[in-house]
Amino acid sequence: MPLTLEKLVTKYGKYLMITPTVIVYTLFLIIPTATLILLSFNTGERYAFDLSAVTFENYVKVLSRPTFYEIMIDTFGMALLTAFITFVVVYPAAYYLAFKIENVRLQGIILFLLLAMYWIDWNIRSIAWLPILGEQGIVNQLLMSSGIIEQPLKILFSRLALIIIWVQTNLLFMLFPTYLSLSRINPDLIYTAKALGASPWKAFWHITFRLSLSGVTVGLVFVFVSTLGDYATPSLWAGGLQTLGLTVHHYASFFRWPLAATYATIMLVISLILLSLILRISNIKRIFYE
Amino acid sequence: MVKDKAKVVLGIYTALLLAFFLTPLAMVVVLSFKAGASMTFPIEGFSLDWYFAPPGKLGTGGFRTGIFYDLYVTDAVKSSLIVGITTGILAFVIGLPTALAFRYKFVGRDLLFYIILTGFLLPGVIMGLGAVLFYKMIGIKEFSIWTVVPIHLVYTLPFSFILVLARFDPMLVEYEKAARALGASGWEVFKKITFPLIKTEALSFFLFSFTLSLGELLRASYVIAGTGTIPTFIYNQMSVVAPTPKWYAMGTITMAISFGVLLIGALLLTRGARRVF
Amino acid sequence: MKVEKLVKWYRSGKEKILALNGVSFEVEKGDFFVMMGPSGCGKSTTLKCIAGILDWDSGDIYIMGRSVKDVPPHKRDIALMPETYALFPHMTVYDNIAFGLRMRGKDEDYIREKVKWSLKLVGMPGFENRWPNELSGGQRQRVSLARALVVDPAILLLDEPLSHVDYRLQRKLLEEFKIIHREVGNTWVLTTHIQEQGLSMADTLMIMNTGVIEQIGKPQEIYERPATVFAARFVGEINLVDGVVEEQHGEDCIVKTSIGVFRGKYYGNRELKGEKVAYGFRPEYVTLGVNEEYNGNTVKAKLFNYYYFGSYVEFMFKKDGITLKAASTPTTRYKLGDEVMLGWPPEKGLVLDKPSVIPGLNIEEVIYGK
Numbered sequence: 001m002p003l004t005l006e007k008l009v010t011k012y013g014k015y016l017m018i019t020p021t022v023i024v025y026t027l028f029l030i031i032p033t034a035t036l037i038l039l040s041f042n043t044g045e046r047y048a049f050d051l052s053a054v055t056f057e058n059y060v061k062v063l064s065r066p067t068f069y070e071i072m073i074d075t076f077g078m079a080l081l082t083a084f085i086t087f088v089v090v091y092p093a094a095y096y097l098a099f100k101i102e103n104v105r106l107q108g109i110i111l112f113l114l115l116a117m118y119w120i121d122w123n124i125r126s127i128a129w130l131p132i133l134g135e136q137g138i139v140n141q142l143l144m145s146s147g148i149i150e151q152p153l154k155i156l157f158s159r160l161a162l163i164i165i166w167v168q169t170n171l172l173f174m175l176f177p178t179y180l181s182l183s184r185i186n187p188d189l190i191y192t193a194k195a196l197g198a199s200p201w202k203a204f205w206h207i208t209f210r211l212s213l214s215g216v217t218v219g220l221v222f223v224f225v226s227t228l229g230d231y232a233t234p235s236l237w238a239g240g241l242q243t244l245g246l247t248v249h250h251y252a253s254f255f256r257w258p259l260a261a262t263y264a265t266i267m268l269v270i271s272l273i274l275l276s277l278i279l280r281i282s283n284i285k286r287i288f289y290e
Numbered sequence: 291m292v293k294d295k296a297k298v299v300l301g302i303y304t305a306l307l308l309a310f311f312l313t314p315l316a317m318v319v320v321l322s323f324k325a326g327a328s329m330t331f332p333i334e335g336f337s338l339d340w341y342f343a344p345p346g347k348l349g350t351g352g353f354r355t356g357i358f359y360d361l362y363v364t365d366a367v368k369s370s371l372i373v374g375i376t377t378g379i380l381a382f383v384i385g386l387p388t389a390l391a392f393r394y395k396f397v398g399r400d401l402l403f404y405i406i407l408t409g410f411l412l413p414g415v416i417m418g419l420g421a422v423l424f425y426k427m428i429g430i431k432e433f434s435i436w437t438v439v440p441i442h443l444v445y446t447l448p449f450s451f452i453l454v455l456a457r458f459d460p461m462l463v464e465y466e467k468a469a470r471a472l473g474a475s476g477w478e479v480f481k482k483i484t485f486p487l488i489k490t491e492a493l494s495f496f497l498f499s500f501t502l503s504l505g506e507l508l509r510a511s512y513v514i515a516g517t518g519t520i521p522t523f524i525y526n527q528m529s530v531v532a533p534t535p536k537w538y539a540m541g542t543i544t545m546a547i548s549f550g551v552l553l554i555g556a557l558l559l560t561r562g563a564r565r566v567f
Numbered sequence: 568m569k570v571e572k573l574v575k576w577y578r579s580g581k582e583k584i585l586a587l588n589g590v591s592f593e594v595e596k597g598d599f600f601v602m603m604g605p606s607g608c609g610k611s612t613t614l615k616c617i618a619g620i621l622d623w624d625s626g627d628i629y630i631m632g633r634s635v636k637d638v639p640p641h642k643r644d645i646a647l648m649p650e651t652y653a654l655f656p657h658m659t660v661y662d663n664i665a666f667g668l669r670m671r672g673k674d675e676d677y678i679r680e681k682v683k684w685s686l687k688l689v690g691m692p693g694f695e696n697r698w699p700n701e702l703s704g705g706q707r708q709r710v711s712l713a714r715a716l717v718v719d720p721a722i723l724l725l726d727e728p729l730s731h732v733d734y735r736l737q738r739k740l741l742e743e744f745k746i747i748h749r750e751v752g753n754t755w756v757l758t759t760h761i762q763e764q765g766l767s768m769a770d771t772l773m774i775m776n777t778g779v780i781e782q783i784g785k786p787q788e789i790y791e792r793p794a795t796v797f798a799a800r801f802v803g804e805i806n807l808v809d810g811v812v813e814e815q816h817g818e819d820c821i822v823k824t825s826i827g828v829f830r831g832k833y834y835g836n837r838e839l840k841g842e843k844v845a846y847g848f849r850p851e852y853v854t855l856g857v858n859e860e861y862n863g864n865t866v867k868a869k870l871f872n873y874y875y876f877g878s879y880v881e882f883m884f885k886k887d888g889i890t891l892k893a894a895s896t897p898t899t900r901y902k903l904g905d906e907v908m909l910g911w912p913p914e915k916g917l918v919l920d921k922p923s924v925i926p927g928l929n930i931e932e933v934i935y936g937k
Contacts, residue, residue: 013476014396017387021447022402024384028440029409032420035427047426093307096300127528127537128314131321171311180456188653191620194640195647197670197718200296202641206666210657221411229413232507232525248415252512257423264416275411279404 033268040261047257058262067242075228075244076270078159082166083174083223087216089167090174095208097175098182111179129237133161162238166227173226174219181215182208221278228271315545322538341539363540365516366523369435371547373510373519374503377442381499385447386492389454390484393463410448414508417441422512433515441509446499453498454491462487497555501548520544568594568617568722568754573626575612586612588778589626594722594756594771599748602758603765603801604775610758611650611726613775617756618647618724631721641670646715650726652707654699660686660710661695667718685713688747705736716751725757729764741768762802766790774798779924792834796845796933797923805917806891807847807934812839812918820918822846826886829864831916845919845934848911850881853893856900857910865910866891870901884909 038049043057062068097107132138133156185208193203231245244267251260325337342358358364388406392399421441430437462484469479485492507521517523524540575587587609594600602610615621617628619640627634635643646667655663661682668678686692689709699707708728715723728744729737745768748755759765765772766786774781774789774797782789782798793799796807810824820833824846831846833839848864857865868884868891875897884891884907893909901907922933 014391014394017391018396018402020384021388021406024440024443025405025409028421028424028444029405029412029417032417032424033412035423036416036420039423047423049427089307092300093304096297096304100294100297100300128318128541131317132314168311168314171307176453186651186653188649188651189655191615191618191640192647192649192653193655193666193670195618195620195645195649195724196667196714197641197646198666199641199670200639202670207655225411225413229415229417229508231415236528245413245415248419252415252419252422257419260419261423264419267413268416271411271413 036261037265037268039258040265042258044258045255047255058259059266062259062262062266071242071244071247072266072270074241075267078162078241078243079224079227082163082170082227083220085163086167086170086174086223087178087220090171090178090219091216094175094178094182098179098185107183111176127236129156129161129165133164157237159238159241162234162241165233165237166230169233170223170226173222177215177218177222178212179215181212181218185211217278221275225271225275228267318538318541319545321535322542324535360536362517362523366518366520367543369517370504370519370521370544373435373438373442374500376439377446377503378496378500380439380443381447381450382492382495384443385451385495385499386454386488389451389458389491389495390488392455393458406448406451409444410446414506417445418509418512421509425513433513435514435516435519437513438510438519441513442503442506443499445506445509446502447495449502450495450498454494458488458491493555497551501552504544504548568631568756569629570613570617571627571629573613573616573623573628575609575616575621575623585778587616587623587626590775590778590780591626592773592780592783594754596754597752598754599745599768599770600754600756600773601765601769601771602756602773602775603760603762603769604781605760605801607777608775609778610760610775614724614726614756614758617722618645619643620647644721646718646720646723648711648715648723648725648728650728650730652711654702654707654710654714656699658699659695660691660697660699660702663699663710664714664717667714671718681717682713685717688716688750689713690743705732705740708732708740716747719751719753721753723753723755725755727758727760730759730761737764744768766802772802774801776801776923776925781924793917793919794835795921795923796847796919796930799847799917799919803849804892804894805847805849806853807845808889809931809934810844810846812842812844815839819913822916822918826889827864827866829866829916830913831864831918832914833918833920835920837920839918839920842920843930845922845930847917847919848915850892850894852911852915853891853895854910855882855893855895855898855907857908861908861910863910863912864916865908867906867908870903870905870907872903 035049039047040058041054041056042050043053043055046053097110133140189207189211190203193207194200198206229245231243231249234241234243235246235249244263248260248263248267251257251263322341323336323338325335388402392403418441421437425431425433425437465483465487466479469483470476474482504519505521506519507525510519511522511525514522518526520540524537528537570593571591573587573590575585577584577586590609590613602613604610612621616623617630619635619638627636629635630643630645655666658666664682664685665678668681673681682695683692686694689712691706691709691713694702694706694710699710702710708731712725712728715725729740732740741764744755757768769786771783772786772789773783776797781801782794786802789798790802793802799805800807808824808826810822810829812820813823813828814821815833815838818832818834820831820839822829822831822844829846831848833844854861857863866886868886870882871885872883874881874883878896879894880897882893882895882901884893891909922928922930
C-alpha cells in the first residue's frame, strides 16, 4: 500500500504531538536538574560547572555536619507527618463528597469553589492565621477570657503552627486525588460485598478503602513534596525551625551555588527514592491512562 | 430501614473541615476592610483605605498606600497576570496534544509520564535553583517575568495534565475511528469530533495552569527580577516590613481573581457532566 | 420467603417513578424461582429489596418467617450474584470467593476446602490464584456464582445471571445451575428477561410487568393457561386477534372475531358473554392445508413470508390485515402468495379477557401493540 501522508501522520502523528512538551521538559526540567547535580561537585561561588574542578568536597562537608542529619530528619519528618495528618483529616470529607452528595453538578461546583479559594497566594493564606493564632488572636482571646490561661499562648511561631498552616495549605492536594479515586469505585462492588455478608464497616474497609488507596497515595505524595520544598512557610512561621529547603535557599542567597546545589541534590535523591517507591507501589499510571 | 447516620455525621465533619479551611480566608477578606493598622481583631472601623487610599493619606511610607495606588502592587498584579495567562495558554497549546497522544501507546510513554509528573513533584527550591543555574549557564543574566514562564509551565502542566487525562471519555478513540471509517479526513475528525468533545478539558488546561501559576512562589522567586509576581512581592514585603492590613487587601484581590476565573470554569466545565472527573 | 405488598418509588429530584406497586408472592423452600419480565418491570428491584441493598417504601419481606425490614443485608441469610458479576478487582479469585466466608468468621482451613469445592462445582478447578482481569466473561461469571454459592445461604439471589453470556454458554450454564441447585438444595431466586431461560429453568415462574405480577405458576401452567395477554405473549409466540364472546359453557367459548368465529378455552371465572376478549392460538398448534373435514378452527390466509430455523419453519400469513404465524416442519408445498387453509384444535385456542393485570388498559391496544 502506498505510503501516503495520511498514513505517516497517523502513525507518527502522536510523536509530533508530544514533541513540544518533550522539548520544554528537557530544556527546563531535565537540563536544569542535571546542571544542579553537576554543580554540586564543584565548590566556591561559581555557577557554571567546571569539569576540571570536580570534587566531593561539598558532600564531605555536608555529610559530616551533625546538624545536617538533624535538619534532614526534621525536614522529612515534618513533611511525612503533615502528609499523614492531612490524609486523616481529609479522607472523611472526600468520602462524603464522593458518596453522599448525589447531584454530580453540586459535587463539581463545591470542588471548584474549593479550588478557587485555594489558589489564593500562599503567604497571604498563612498570614491569615495571624488574627487567629497570634498573641492577640481569637484563639488566645477566647482562651484568656474564659480563664483557661493567664498569658497568651505563643502558638504561632512553632512547629504546631507550621503543621496547621501546612495542612490547611495542602488540604486540596490531598482532597482531589482521594476524591477522584473514591468516586470511580464501582458501587456494585460495595453493595455486593454487603450482600455477601459484609457489615457496612467491613465493606468500607475491605472494598472502598482498599480501592481508594491509589488516590490516597497520590495525595500523600503531593503533600509530602509540596511541604518538603517549601522554605517560605517555615521561614515565616516556624520560628527558627531549620529545614533543608531553607538551607538551600540560604546558601543560594549568599551565592554559594555549589553548596546550595549539594544540599539540593541530597534532597533530590532522597525525595526521588521515596517517591519512586510510593509510585511503584501504587501503580499510579493505572488510574490515569490505562 | 437503616437510616443514613453516616451521611449526617460526615456532612457535619465536612462542613467543619470546610470552615477550618475557609476561616483564614474569610478573615483575610473581612480584615482587609478594617481601618487602623493592627492586624487582628477587634475591628475598630471599616474602611476601604487599604484598597484606595492615595499616597500620603495613611502616613508616609509606601506600605501605607492603598493597593490600587501602589505602583508596586499594580505592577506585581500585572506581572502575575501576564505570567499566568501566558503559562495557561502555553500549557494548553502543548499540553492538550500531549494528553491526546497519551491515549495511544507509543515508545517512551511511561517515561514521559514520569518526567511530566516530576515537573510538579520536584520541590520548589530544587527547581528554582536549577533554573537559575541553567539560565546563567546559557547566558541569561537578567531575569524578568519571561524567565518565569517556562518554569511555571513545567510546574503547572502536570496538574492539568493528569486531571484532564482522568476526564477523557474512554470512548473518544472509538468515536474517532468511527468517523474515519465514515470517510472523514484526519483534520475533519479533529475539528468535528475530537475538539467538541474535549472543549471542556481544553479549558481546564488553561484554568488550572493559570491559577497554579498565580500562587506559585518558590520557583518564581529564583528567576525573577523587579517587583516580581504577586507571591514573590508579598513574600519579600513580609520578610522586611511590618504587616498591615494592606496585605489582607492584596490577598483579597488575588483571591477574587482566581475565584472569578475558576467560577466561570466551574460553570462551564460541569455543564451537563455526568461525573465530575 | 414471603413478599408482602411491596411498594417502591424511585425518586430523582422532583420526579418519582413507581417501580413496585404492591407486589406480593411466596417462595417455597428449596424452589428454583425465576422472576421474568421486560426491562423495567421491577424484577431486579424486587431482587435487590430481598437482598437488602435497596430500601422500600411500604410492605414487607419475610425470610424464614421473620421480617427483614430492619435487617441489613449482611445479617440476612442471603448471597448475591449481581448482574455485572462485580468481582473485586483488587483480590484474587481465591480471595473473592473466600470473601463471604471470611465475613462470617470461618477459619482458613474450612475456607480453603470450600473454595476448592466451589471452583470444582463451577468447572474452574485450579483458578485460585488468578486475577479477575485475567478472566473471560464466562469465567468471571462462574467465579461470581461460586462466590455466592460458597456461603451456603438459605436464599441464593442471582440477577440476570445468563443475560450477558453467549448462547452456547447460556445453555451449558443453565444445565449447570440446575445440577448445582439440586445438589446443594437451597432456594434460588433469579431474574431474567429471556423467555426461554425462564421457561426451561424455573420450578416456579413469576411474570412481572411494570411493578406488578402478571402471573405466578409452573412454567407449563403459564404457557398453556396464561392469565393475561401480556403473560401469554411473554412466554412464547402467540397469534392474537380481538373478538366478542358469543357463547360460554364452562370453559368452552365461542368467540366472534374479524377473521372468523372460533372456539377456545377460557380458564378464568368471569361471565364473558358479550364481552370483548382477546382470542389467541400458538403457532406450533397450527396445521397447514387442512381440508373441509377438519374438526377444529380454520381460517384461510395468504402466505407472505417465512423464516427458516432449521428444525422448523415459521410461516407468516395475512388475513384481512392481521398477521398469523404458523410453525411447522419444513415443507415445500407452499409458495409465497398461496392461499392456505390453517387449522388448530379448539382446546388450544385461548380466550383471554384481561390484557394485563394493570388496570385501565384497552385490550385492542395491547393486542395490536400501541
